[in-house]
Amino acid sequence: MMMALTPEFTPGQLVSGDVVSVSLMAPVARFSLRLRAADIPAVSTAIGVDLPTRIGACAHHETVEVMCLGPDEWQIQTDANDSVRLINACAAIYAQVPHSLTDISAREVTISIEGPGAVDLLSIGCPRDIDKIAIGTGCRTVFDGVSTVLWRDGETRFRLDIWRSFAPHVIGLIQTGCAELAAQ
Structure with missing residues (x-):
């Protein structure tokens, strides 16, 4: 018998800062x-x-x-x-x-990314030109090779849908990117 362990994802703040804030959103x-x-x-x-x-x-x-x-x-x-x-x-x-x-x-979780550094943060893992994604639109894209859906809700406000199995990897990269942006 094989057991698969899936991480628990509790909605809430992941990173809070002046440059960018990242939150795990409630399930939809x-x-x-x-x-x-x-x-x-x-x-x-x-x-x-x-x-x-x-x-x-x-x-x-x-x-x-x-x-x-x-x-x-x-x-x-x-x-x-x-x-x-x-x-x-x-x-x-x-x-x-x-x-x-x-x-x-059950397949995906969503993280919210907002703040003046949101575009820079997304650019560390996404090959798209984030500035060219119009407000109120979105796209299927990748983040560090992981298939995602990116929603642009405002000038500096985004949602990133990530497959649950890849979420720990992507969230870890985003948290590292937030620390790098805060250090600049």
Whole structure:
């Protein structure tokens, strides 16, 4: 018998400073949605958010947030209390509008990075030009080779979704980067 140990992730402050603050965010309900372009209007109506069609574009309404990750792929985040409604809405139209809605809530954790050094901190592990990511958009990218989803919520405010199994590695790098930025 093999036992897998997974680290516990307790939401809260990881690093606090004048240059940058990093927090582990509370869990959210998270879904991967795949569907044909012709079915976007029906699913948008069902879930109550117009699915964006430009890669990297985001949309939100009340507790539901959506990012277009590819031509037929979206990531949906919502409050845990709203997940059943979202699942049921998609199930109700499935016979007429085939799609794939997969609950990936347990797969990822999210860290919040904010402050005047946020772009510099993200740049230590992310090959993207962070300054070119528009506020209110995001992208699928990598951080030190780890697949991530990066949301830009403000000029100096970001969220980084990380697969749970890679989170200790990425969080460790970010904490080291915070110490380096604070020492400058």
